[in-house]
Amino acid sequence: IVGPLVGATPGEHLSLTGSWVNDPKFGRQFKFRSFTTTRPTTLVGIEKYLGSGLIHGVGEVYAARLVEAFGVDTLAVIEETPERLRTVRGIGPKRAERILTAWSEQKVVREVMIFLQGHGVSTAHAARIFKAYGAESLRILESDPYRMVRDVWGIGFATADRIALKLGGSEQSVEAAQAGLSWVLQSML
Secondary structure, three states: OEOOOOOOOOOOEEEEEEEEEEEOOOEEEEEEEEEEEEOOOOHHHHHHHHHOOOOOOOOHHHHHHHHHHHHHHHHHHHHHOHHHHHHOOOOOHHHHHHHHHHHHHHHHHHHHHHHHHHOOOOHHHHHHHHHHHHHHHHHHHHHOHHHHHHHOOOOOHHHHHHHHHHOOOOOOOHHHHHHHHHHHHHHOO
């Protein structure tokens, strides 16, 4: 497959939307426009997911220990009853805290990507927006979606306007007019 896989990690299942292309160098490839992920549900999948480097403080060894301790409920334990992590051999307060912090950060990435893709924003644009704004992406887009024109490489006024409208903005807004005028003036330089 070919495309920006921001937020996808080993062990997850992907559902892709796109088309097959023939690349002169690499041959037949599936070029996707968007994707959704599903957390793994098998023991092997959960272990790969956690051991992939996604969660700081969990490598292959601790991933195996967690899966051994909690089985298919491992991800639910991290999400819902994280205090149980300390019952696993070698996980003390510091490691448990690192695991929870990394888990929260990944959750934010996933939520932003799902929100943007759910509003028709392409995976490539969603990845650029998240790279520029991080955890503040949704707040920034809700308050000033036209800010993307200045801050996000590859997003011009037309794209920002299309995204703003998908997020519930108005073509008649003062922000749209200001951003459009600013973009026209900058493009004349």
